[in-house]
Amino acid sequence: MTPSDYIARAGLSFRPPPQALADPQGRIVAHLRRPGAVDLACTADLRGEIALYETPQGEPPLFVSYYTTDTPYEGLAADLRASLDHHHLPHRIQPVASRGSWVANTGLKARVIQAAWQDSGRPVCWIDADAAILRPPAFLMGNPFDVAFVRRQGWEDISYLIYLNTSPAVGRLLAEWVRLCDEYPHVWDQVLFSLAWFRTARDTDLASQWLNSGISRTPRPWIRDLRDRILHYPSGRKIRPFIDQKQASRQLKAYVNASARHRDEIGTDDLSAGYRAALKGYDFSFDPRLEAVVARRA
Template sequence: MTPSDYIARAGLSFRPLDQALAHPQGRIIAHLRRPGAADLACAAELRGEIALYETPRGEPPLFVSYFTTDTPYEGLAADLRASLDRHGLPHRIEPVASRGSWVANTGLKARVIETAWRESGRPICWIDADAAILRPPAFLMGNPFDVAFVRRDGWEDISYLIYLNATPAVGRLLAEWVRLCDDHPHVWDQVLFSLAWFRTARDADLASQWLNSGISRTPRPKIRDLRDRLFYYPLGRKIRPFIDQKQASRQLKAYVNASARRKDEIGTDDLSAGYRAALAGYDFGFDPRLDAVVSRRA
């Protein structure tokens, strides 16, 4: 199955990128990077996305995660494992020793993912240890895209859930991500993942799907859950979530850190305006050096 076949099952199609950017219907949900030809993109309204997510297709990927030992993440990872087992989803969840800070620990993600991807020889899906599966994510089963992850507002790449197909382009992306994390241990992993994606797409064919942030449920009052179940999901006004994203890092970051945030720590808020515009506009002529991507030196 090709990406075009995959989206056609939901009544969607690709068009030239400039047309999708100039006259978007809803938001751009997929991008075909073709350095030797014109890029293509698919724009869809929410109902089209819901149809895409609810269509079962094939075998699930291998779900991959890790947790730092002797921290609260150990218990959270056990909950994740239980949720995967409950839905019959294959997984590989590994313990690792803490490096002493939240940023350093998340920097391990790229190497753990690359190793699991290489050793398994199959599509994988990274999922953070503080998440859990609410219902089987059909949109990841038999997914033909090279990569799929949440991209908000056209530029903010979120790394709590990343689908990675068994393709040469993904091998190239992962090698670049690992190298960047090794070279810049105080930069957030999702900043470097975004840069690895950009550098790979600049020079190689790459099929990317931008998942809607609505696939996950974040902490909120139970009354909102009830409201959504009664009035929003049945009418197709919201995506019924597949993932419970507990966002434990917001509470546990101080617990894991051995010291306060370093002055040279670089996060998503530090991305330069030029890089944000390049991502939103698919401008692969933008300078891909880290110094240009962030607004202060890494």
Template sequence: MKAGNDSIYDWGGEWCSPSTRLSPNQRVIAHSRIQGEADQIACCVLPEEIELLDTKRGEAPLFVSYYTKDTPYEALANQLRLSLDRLDLPHRIEPIKSLGSWVANTGLKSKFIKKVWNETDGPICWVDADAEVLRAPSFVFGNPFDVAMVRRHGWYDISSFVYLNRSEATGRLVSEWAQLCQKNPHVWDQVLLTLAWYRTAQAGELSSLFLNDGIFRFPRPWIRDARDRIFYYPAKKKIRPFIDQKQASRQLKAFVGSSKKRVDERGSDDIAERFRNALSNFDFSQDYSMNDII
């Protein structure tokens, strides 16, 4: 059962084969995999993408997050809660006990998401605790896709904001992600989300919306904010951010216990080129294990 009445094909953009040559100003924004049919992708130019992001189409999902108790993340999570309250958005933000390291704590994300997803009747949207919602993210209201997440360069997934619909395919993705995180606590959760996405799409139907990282406001000088408000947002040359992504982990990893990078710790930059190419080309012909993708 999907949230809202739209199908994924009502979300604008031009749907075509993954082998279609795109123009330089187009970006792949979605992918559809249906059993017995050829894969399709959707692409559009930035002004079209901005219109899609700004259009409210249905009810808001439940926004979910957690924070580690007795760490600076607790205060940051309260700021997230206040931003959601300001916009009258439903949320569920819970404390957890720290496992002693940043990587281990982030690895709990998929387990927490699986728990909340199973306990919730409708779609959910994960937001990292060190973020604030600047304006209502309309693109996840009534969103018909199984999953929506930021994907850079065709292969680099970011797990700080992930929409998960109420569908059978989403359930398989969530379960696969949680299982991979449990087995590989030294690997970043977003790397394992990428592998879980690939395996889920390879095994059956899955529809995915690939969000532009322009939905985030990353830390930067105020003068750039002023420049964008005056020159770029009105002309639809940039996306006006929805999420203030503070990237507090870069400063707080040392606070959360064992901050020193493990010898076997693996992140997104460690993803092997062959797996990057498979993701970028929507090539599901190969089976990939953890040893294959790193």
């Protein structure tokens, strides 16, 4: 199955990015990078996205995660494992020793994913240890895209859930991500994942799906859950979530850190306006050096 076949099941189709970007009725949910030819993009409204997410296509990927030992992440990872087992989803969750800071620990992600991808010979899906499966994610089963992850606002790449297929292009993306994490241990993993995606897509055919952040439930008052179950999910005004994203890092980052935030630590908020615009406009002529991707601090 091709990406075009996959989205056609939900009544969607591809067209050149300028047309998709000009569409006021939805957001770009997928992109086909074709160096030397015309790129293509798919736009969908919320109902189109829901139709895409609710259509099972095939076998699930191998879910991959890790946790730092002797930290609260150990218990959270046990909850993740239990939720995967409950839904009969294959997984590989491993313990690692802490490197002394939250940023350094997240920098292990690329290498852990690469090892699982190489060893398994099958599509894999990274999921953070502080998440859990609420219901089987049909949109990841038999997904023909090279890569799928949440991209917010057209430029903000989120790395808590990353689907990676078995194509050579994915191998190049993972190798670049690992290299960047080794070279820049003070930069957030999702910043470097975004840069690895951009550098790979500049010169390589790459089919990407941008997942809607609504696939996940984040911590909120119970009354909002009740309202959504009664009013919004049945009427198709919201995506019924597949993932429980607990966002424990917001509370546990200080626990894991051996010291305060390093003055050179670089996160998503530090991305330059030029890089954000390049991502939103699919401008692969942008300078892919980290110095251009990150805004200079005062």
